[in-house]
Amino acid sequence: MLLFLANRIADQRIIRLIRKWLEAVVIEDEKRVPGQPGTPKGR
Secondary structure, eight states, rough: OHHHHHHHHHOHHHHHHHHHHHHOOEETTEEEEEOOSSOOOOO
């Protein structure tokens, strides 16, 4: 997904921000849940 976006978006700062969003840790019920690899699907 990031490779596709990198072809469409020239600004590396935006690509870096999207990468951080995809790798972010989720907090559920006051517990840290590591992000799962792949595309986020929502809950």
